[in-house]
Amino acid sequence: MENFTKVKELVASVEADAKKFYExxxxxxxxxxxxxxxxxxxxxxxxxxxxxxxxxxK
Structure with missing residues (x-):
């Protein structure tokens, strides 16, 4: 579950750069x-x- 949390954090951190690139x-x-x-x-x-x-x- 720890890595899943890291995925969410990584997506959030890339969001600002994605906006800068696309917009x-x-x-x-x-x-x-x-x-x-x-x-x-x-x-x-x-x-x-x-x-x-x-x-x-299992």
Whole structure:
């Protein structure tokens, strides 16, 4: 559950940069959004592995 909380925090932290990129065309903000999305992908994969491990342990 700790990693799920991290996902919510990460999405919230990327939101401001996403607005800057999409609404204002700020390229540097776009780079930060891409990095945040990569971090989100990695965290999601970690959560998937944890869920599978816990499910198979039963």
């Amino acid at each position: 204002n065309g700020n390229s540097a903000a776009g780079t930060r959004v891409r990095k945040g999305m990569q971090d989100l992908k990695n965290l999601a994969q970690t959560i998937r592995a944890e869920v599978t491990e816990k499910k198979n342990a």
